Amino acid sequence: AEEVVFAHAMSKEHIFNPIADQFLAALEQKAPGAFDVKYHPGGDLGDWTSQFEQTIAGEIGMTMTFPATDFDPRLNIASLGLVASNWEEATRVYGPGGSLVSTYEEIYAGLNMKLLAILPVDFAGIAIRKGEGKVPVNFPEDAAGIKVRVPPTQIAIKRFEYLGFNPVPMPFSELYTALQLGSVDGRTFGPPSEIWQMRDVLETYVFSRDFFEQGAFVVNMDWWNSLDASEQKALQASADDASKWAWKEAESISEGLIADIKAFGIDVVELTPEQNAKMGQIIRDKEWTWIESTVGKPLVDRIRTATAH
Amino acid sequence: MTTLALIMLLIVILLLVGMPVAYVFGVGAIGFALFTGKSMSYLIPHAFWQLGSFTLLSLPLFIIAGALMGASGISDRLVQFVNAFVGPIRGGLGSVTIVTCALFGAIAGSGASAIAAIGSIMIPKMVDQGYPRGYASALVGCSSVLALLIPPSIPMIIFALTGGLSVAAAFLSTIIPGIVIALIYCLINYIYLRKSDNVQVEEKISLPERSRVIAKASKEASWAILMPVIMLGGIYGGIFTPTEAAAVALAYTLPVGFLIYRGLNLQTAMTAIIRGAVSTGSIIAMIFFLFVMSRVMIMEQVPQQLSDFLISLSDNKIVILLLINLLLILIGMLVDDVSGSILASIILLPVAMDLGVHPIHFAAIVGTNLGLGNITPPCAPLLYMAGSVGNAQFNEYLKPTLRFICLGHLPVVLAVTFIPDLALFLPRLLMGIE
Amino acid sequence: MKMFFERADHYLAVACRFCLVFLTLFLTTMMAAAVFLRYVMDQSFPAIEELSILVGLWLYFIAMVVVTRERGHLTGGILDLLNLSTRTRALIKGFNDLVGLLVICFFGYYAFKYLFFVMKINRVSTNLSWPTALWVYSAIAGFTLMAIYKLRDLFIHKNSYTIYDNKSPHSKDAVLEEVSR
Ligand code: NA
Ligand code: NA
Numbered sequence: 001a002e003e004v005v006f007a008h009a010m011s012k013e014h015i016f017n018p019i020a021d022q023f024l025a026a027l028e029q030k031a032p033g034a035f036d037v038k039y040h041p042g043g044d045l046g047d048w049t050s051q052f053e054q055t056i057a058g059e060i061g062m063t064m065t066f067p068a069t070d071f072d073p074r075l076n077i078a079s080l081g082l083v084a085s086n087w088e089e090a091t092r093v094y095g096p097g098g099s100l101v102s103t104y105e106e107i108y109a110g111l112n113m114k115l116l117a118i119l120p121v122d123f124a125g126i127a128i129r130k131g132e133g134k135v136p137v138n139f140p141e142d143a144a145g146i147k148v149r150v151p152p153t154q155i156a157i158k159r160f161e162y163l164g165f166n167p168v169p170m171p172f173s174e175l176y177t178a179l180q181l182g183s184v185d186g187r188t189f190g191p192p193s194e195i196w197q198m199r200d201v202l203e204t205y206v207f208s209r210d211f212f213e214q215g216a217f218v219v220n221m222d223w224w225n226s227l228d229a230s231e232q233k234a235l236q237a238s239a240d241d242a243s244k245w246a247w248k249e250a251e252s253i254s255e256g257l258i259a260d261i262k263a264f265g266i267d268v269v270e271l272t273p274e275q276n277a278k279m280g281q282i283i284r285d286k287e288w289t290w291i292e293s294t295v296g297k298p299l300v301d302r303i304r305t306a307t308a309h
Numbered sequence: 310m311t312t313l314a315l316i317m318l319l320i321v322i323l324l325l326v327g328m329p330v331a332y333v334f335g336v337g338a339i340g341f342a343l344f345t346g347k348s349m350s351y352l353i354p355h356a357f358w359q360l361g362s363f364t365l366l367s368l369p370l371f372i373i374a375g376a377l378m379g380a381s382g383i384s385d386r387l388v389q390f391v392n393a394f395v396g397p398i399r400g401g402l403g404s405v406t407i408v409t410c411a412l413f414g415a416i417a418g419s420g421a422s423a424i425a426a427i428g429s430i431m432i433p434k435m436v437d438q439g440y441p442r443g444y445a446s447a448l449v450g451c452s453s454v455l456a457l458l459i460p461p462s463i464p465m466i467i468f469a470l471t472g473g474l475s476v477a478a479a480f481l482s483t484i485i486p487g488i489v490i491a492l493i494y495c496l497i498n499y500i501y502l503r504k505s506d507n508v509q510v511e512e513k514i515s516l517p518e519r520s521r522v523i524a525k526a527s528k529e530a531s532w533a534i535l536m537p538v539i540m541l542g543g544i545y546g547g548i549f550t551p552t553e554a555a556a557v558a559l560a561y562t563l564p565v566g567f568l569i570y571r572g573l574n575l576q577t578a579m580t581a582i583i584r585g586a587v588s589t590g591s592i593i594a595m596i597f598f599l600f601v602m603s604r605v606m607i608m609e610q611v612p613q614q615l616s617d618f619l620i621s622l623s624d625n626k627i628v629i630l631l632l633i634n635l636l637l638i639l640i641g642m643l644v645d646d647v648s649g650s651i652l653a654s655i656i657l658l659p660v661a662m663d664l665g666v667h668p669i670h671f672a673a674i675v676g677t678n679l680g681l682g683n684i685t686p687p688c689a690p691l692l693y694m695a696g697s698v699g700n701a702q703f704n705e706y707l708k709p710t711l712r713f714i715c716l717g718h719l720p721v722v723l724a725v726t727f728i729p730d731l732a733l734f735l736p737r738l739l740m741g742i743e
Numbered sequence: 744m745k746m747f748f749e750r751a752d753h754y755l756a757v758a759c760r761f762c763l764v765f766l767t768l769f770l771t772t773m774m775a776a777a778v779f780l781r782y783v784m785d786q787s788f789p790a791i792e793e794l795s796i797l798v799g800l801w802l803y804f805i806a807m808v809v810v811t812r813e814r815g816h817l818t819g820g821i822l823d824l825l826n827l828s829t830r831t832r833a834l835i836k837g838f839n840d841l842v843g844l845l846v847i848c849f850f851g852y853y854a855f856k857y858l859f860f861v862m863k864i865n866r867v868s869t870n871l872s873w874p875t876a877l878w879v880y881s882a883i884a885g886f887t888l889m890a891i892y893k894l895r896d897l898f899i900h901k902n903s904y905t906i907y908d909n910k911s912p913h914s915k916d917a918v919l920e921e922v923s924r
Contacts, residue, residue, distance in 0.1 A: 005608075012655070013473040042471050042655040044607045044648060050358055056864060059351040070866050070875070111864070147781065152792050153869050168787045169870070171363045174550050176476055177418075177461055182547025183781075197470055200477040200740075328839045329816030335846035353853040354860075357882055360803060361796045366770070369802060373767055549778045556774035559767075579764055583809075586763040590806025591817050597803075601850070686819065693817040703819045 001036040002231065004061035004223070007051055009043035013193055015121060015246060015253060016064045016215060017041060023217075023242035031234035056112050058220040064119060065216055067104075069153060074107050074295045079155045081283040083307055084212045085123075085276075087251045094118040094214050095247045096240065099306035103299075108216065114224040116236060117243035119215035120250035122191035122257075125207040127198075127266075129179045129186055135204050135267070137275050139282060140164025149175055149187040155291060159210070160188055162286040163279065176201065189213075192257035195266070204267045207258070210279060217243065310618065312344045313611060324687045334598035341605045356600035359645075360593065363552060364418070364463055368592070370555035371422040373585030374562055375429035378536075380581035381566025381573045384430035386530035393519075393526035396511035400502035402438055403448055404495040406431040410452035411491045414459030416540055418466070418551055419646075420683060420691045421592065423456035424449055424698055426558075429588075432699040439507040443705025450695030450706065451713040452494060454680035457646075458487030461551060465676055468650035472658045474668050478742055481735040482673035486725050490677075493717040501712070532565050592694050596645065599690060603644035612640055612652045616660065626664050630726050633657055634678055641682015642689075649679045666729075669742060673732030677722045685714060748895070752812075755888070759809050766802040770795055790870045797878055804885025811889045814896070837897070844893040851886030858883055 006024075010016045020041065027035060045051060045060065052068040054060040067078035077083075083100075084090035093100050101118060108115040126148065128134055136142035143164030150156040152169035160167040168184050178184045179201040187198075191213050195205050217239055224232065262268050271279065292300050316337055323333045342349045378384045388402075395401030406427065413423050428449040435445040457464060460480035469479040502508050514522070527534070540558055543549045549557055566573035573581075606612065619632040636657065640649045653675045661671040683691040686707065696706050725731050736742045773795055777788040810816055827835075858879045866875040 011471045011473055038610060040607070040610075042651050044651045044655065045604075046355055046358065050355065053354070053864075053866070054351055057351065057860060059348060070869055071864060073867075073872070145785070147785070152789070154789070157787070157789050166785050166787065168781055169789050169792065171792055173362070173364055173463070173466075174552065176466055176470070178550055180477075181544060181550070183550050197473070198476070200475055323842075324819045326835050326839070327818050328842060329818050331816055332839070332843045332846045335850060336842060339846070339849060350853055350856060353850050353882070354857045357800075357854075357857070357879070361800055361878065363792050363796060366774075366795055366799045369767070369799065369806075370771065370774075548782050553774050553778050556771045557778065559771045560775045579760075582764050582767050583760050586767060586802065586806045587809050587813065587815060590803065590808075590810040591815050593803045594807045594810060595817050597807075598846075689819065693819050696819075697815075697817050 001033055002227070003036045003038065005038045005040060005045070005059075006062040007040035007045045007054075007060050008064040009046065009048040009051055010064075011042060011197070013196070015193070015250060016119070018249075019064065019119060019217075019242050019246045022245050023238050026238035026241040027234060030238055031231060034231055034234065052218075055218055055220050058112075058222055060220070061223050062116075062217075062219045065218065067214070067216055071111055072107055074299060076153075076155050076291060076294050077299060077303060078104075078214060079153060079211065080291060080303065081159050081210045081287050082280055083303060085209055085280075089307070090120065090123075090212050091247055093306060094120070094212070096244055100303065103302060103306070104216070108218055109221065112221045113218040114221050116217040116219060116239035119217055119243055120247055121213035121215055122193060122250065122254045123207070123209040124189045124191045124211045124213055125195075125205055125209065126188050127186055127190045127195050127202045128204040128206070129182060129184070129201055130203045131182075132185050132203060134185065135206065135269055136165075137206060137269060137271055139275075139279050147183075147185045149178060149184045151189050154294070155287070156189060158290055159283065159287050162282050163210075192254055192261060195261055196257055196264075199261065199264050199266060202266055204269060205261060206269045206271070208271055208279065210283060310614065312341065313615075316341050316344070321687045329594075330690070330693055331594040331598045334595070334602045338598070338602040338605045341602070341609065345605075345609050347605060347608050352601045352604050355604045356597050359600045359647075360597055367417065367552045367555035368419070368421050368425065369586065369589040370559050371417070372425035372429070372589050372592075373582055374555065374559040375426050376581040376585035376588070377559065377562040377566060377573070377578065379429060379433070380577045381562050382570035383533045383536065383562060383565060383572075384434075386526075386533040386570070387536075388430065388434045390526045390530035390534060392511075393523040396522075397513050399508065399510050400498045402431070402435050403440065403445075403498040403502065406435065406445075406448060407452045407455070407491050407494045407498065410449070411455040411459050411487060414456035414462075414487070416544055416551060416554060417456050418461045418463040420453040420456050420680065421596075421694060422555070423453040424691060424695050425588075428453070428695055428698040429585075432695075436699075438509045439505075440502075441505075441507075441705070441709075442699060442701045443707075444501070444709045446695045446699030446701040447692075447706040447709035447713060448494070448498065449699065450684055450689075450692040451710060451718065452491070453691050453695065454684060454718070455487050455491055457680045458483040458490070458676060460484070462676070464646045464650040464679060465672065467647055468654045468672060468675055471651050471654040472668065472672075474672060475740070475742070478669045478736040478740055479672040479676075481739060482669050482732040483676040484735055485731050486673055486677050486721055489724075489731070490717055490721050493721065494713060497713060497716055501709075532569050536561055536565075588697065591697055595690055595693065599645050600648075603648045606643050607648060607652070611643070612636075613656055615639060616656050620660060627727075629660075629664060630666070630674075633661065634674070634722060634726055637675060637678035638682045638685060641679045642685065642687075645690075646679055646683060649682070650675065653679070667733060669736050670729045670732045673725050674722075677718075677725050681714065681718050681722060684710065684718075686710070752895075756809070756812065759805050759812075762805050763802065763809070766798050766805070770798045770802065773798070790868075793868045793870055793873075797881075800878055800881040801884075804881040807885050808888040808892065811892045840893060840896045844890065844897060847886055847890045847893055851883075851890055854879070854882045854886050 008016045048065045049068045051060055051063045052065045055063045067075035069075045084093050105115045136146055140163055147166045147168050148160055149170045150160050150167040157167045157169055176198055320333055320337045391405050395405055409427050410423050413427055417423055432445045432449055436442050465479050466476055469476040540554050544551055544554050616636055619636050620629055623629055640652055777791045780786045780788050861875045861879055
């Protein structure tokens with residue numbers, strides 16, 4: 001049997017876990033005994049950036065990770081705000097056969113990786129720590145003076161600057177303590193699963209959906225090319241099954257999490273259509289123009305075409 | 310399994326003949342990878358980026374700050390201040406060290422920082438008062454684990470986040486075990502030093518005289534006392550993170566040492582920084598190769614196999630829980646504490662929950678065990694570090710360490726395992742978990 | 744020839760020590776500045792994480808070089824308990840040095856391999872877009888110099904076991920003449 005390491009860095013409650021289960025079950029059924037998969041969940045082989053690199057190098061055969069801009073700046077488009085603002089749009093853009101999938105396939109192929117599927121995680125929002133009492137919904141005015149943790153990337157810093165916040169880039173490992181002790185007032189780029197993880201220290205969750213978090217299910221290209229056609233077919237078909245399942249279930253998983261978060265006592269706030277439109281205008285006018293300098297106007301135009309309806 | 314046993318044997322032998330721990334871990338990694346035919350090309354990159362962690366930066370900063378505090382006169386005054394209270398009590402300084410480690414735990418999330426910050430100040434002072442060097446080092450090494458039991462704790466955050474548990478509840482679960490261990494250590498310290506005539510004890514003086522001594526020491530130490538106040542205030546006031554606190558501590562020692570206590574000049578400051586940095590180097594070298602070896606073990610799914618094997622040995626809940634304890638100590642020996650908590654969470658947490666163990670109770674079991682693994686010879690990174698900071702040789706600190714472990718830490722581990730209330734009392738009281 | 748090595752060692756040691764002081768102060772200043780900016784000026788210091796890690800890694804590896812030079816590695820042996828002849832001790836020390844050298848060369852090779860890999864794939868840092876190679880060079884410098892000092896231990900350094908060995912860093916041990924007893 002073909003021995004291969006299959007890893008991801010996410011915790012037990014992350015959607016990657018059931019996706020991996022679905023994938024492994026499908027693979028065993030489609031190609032019984034053909035693969036000897038060494039499954040490493042939870043990040044014991046490194047964080048997701050490291051796993052991304054290890055898949056380029058072929059140390060890890062298959063991984064579910066996130067687009068890492070260190071290796072190709074064009075992957076910044078994955079963090080672009082409001083490419084999709086509801087599940088229907090997200091599925092149309094990123095789901096099986098979606099309008100941006102081939103663009104990503106090209107980028108990953110340039111990094112010696114074969115993209116099996118883009119995986120849904122969830123929409124993200126802004127969470128405010130306990131005792132802060134602030135509920136930013138009108139941007140930029142409500143955001144003035146609020147220090148929010150952003151992931152340490154240019155685009156994240158830019159977006160929350162444009163929206164009026166004081167963005168504080170900070171590694172994820174420091175985030176919990178920072179929220180607990182108040183070195184930041186809140187956090188951004190927070191999907192419901194992470195809000196639930198850190199529920200003890202949060203008070204308000206503005207579910208702004210400014211960002212749709214996607215995972216990437218990739219395999220090392222050399223390893224992929226070394227497989228025979230039937231093995232490749234079984235892998236791809238199993239990944240398709242798992243990702244179809246994920247795109248079908250992700251929305252209800254998200255709703256379940258939101259219900260749990262509300263039941264725990266965190267105030268979940270939705271933007272009104274006017275507030276949403278105001279945020280959308282800032283992001284599309286400023287952030288989308290800014291990112292042209294990083295990834296090139298043609299690529300941004302491709303996204304504009306892919307998301308137009 | 311045979312391979313693992315052989316490699317472990319090789320590691321023990323090499324450690325015993327005095328080979329630097331860093332190289333021993335390196336040999337262990339190479340040996341294991343050769344035996345299992347694993348690719349070795351990512352061992353270095355992996356360990357390299359584990360070193361390249363923002364939170365780890367508190368380690369060099371605390372160590373160097375500790376060296377500067379020693380040179381500047383800050384630590385002298387802090388210890389004099391403490392001694393004004395406990396001077397007449399036999400073994401007082403030892404107990405103060407233990408309690409300080411526990412309190413320092415409220416600032417730092419790793420045992421290594423505790424050794425760096427406290428060991429470099431307290432061990433020389435204890436030695437001055439006649440404590441055996443090996444004993445003082447063992448005391449600091451064993452007490453450093455308290456920093457992991459008193460929140461915040463980096464391994465506990467990772468365990469809870471990976472296992473989908475409430476971080477706050479996991480934090481609360483190890484507080485009582487931590488306090489119990491600290492108390493037992495104080496007791497052991499008292500009994501051990503009662504017999505020793507070499508340890509100096511101040512003469513008893515009247516209460517008014519004592520207050521004068523305390524007032525004088527406080528006045529002289531006011532700038533020194535301000536330092537922990539700034540650190541605690543800064544962290545709990547949300548001004549800086551625990552990692553940044555290390556930099557603030559270092560930055561604070563410089564003006565106080567140069568301008569107020571005058572212990573620092575260009576020469577002494579440079580020497581202290583270099584001493585601290587080199588001490589960092591010896592610890593980092595060890596941690597680096599521990600990361601390398603961890604990676605091989607994890608790649609080969611050794612903890613998983615060990616777990617499957619041990620759990621297959623019995624159906625009895627008590628026996629399995631004892632085996633899980635054993636396994637956690639083994640994991641604490643084989644891999645670094647952060648990888649250890651990830652593995653405990655993905656491999657053992659499900660097993661424990663099947664047995665009907667409350668996940669937060671299990672968090673306390675993991676917390677108390679992994680710390681123990683770090684100070685149990687032969688693979689005892691925190692202990693070697695304490696030995697280095699205290700300038701003591703292995704044979705000097707081995708016996709006192711085993712005494713602290715067998716009489717203090719191990720019984721508490723067992724108590725935590727079989728008396729869930731030790732872990733669950735605080736989370737239930739303060740957070741109302743079921 | 745020996746003169747040349749001694750001079751090279753001397754200047755290298757001075758350079759390393761200077762780097763350690765400089766990097767420490769730089770790291771401290773940078774992190775303190777980040778706190779000041781965030782808390783007092785309400786501004787962020789976006790590249791703080793990658794910059795401080797860059798400084799930290801160089802600090803670690805240079806410190807490791809100095810440790811190797813001063814034979815200050817942490818050990819956990821019981822050799823001192825045993826009554827061994829000077830010759831046996833010297834043999835054991837020689838063996839330990841040889842294994843140390845092999846470990847350093849072995850992993851040093853992979854450090855070089857990794858450097859070429861990150862250069863080939865053009866990996867850059869997230870914020871500043873600086874080549875990741877700048878970070879990896881710290882390991883390259885560290886492994887190379889550590890290997891050189893281990894070679895010295897094996898061939899130039901008198902293979903006697905000194906009271907300074909494996910204790911806390913002690914500069915006396917770094918001086919060739921004084922070490923041979
Ligand atoms: Na702590
Ligand atoms: Na151990």
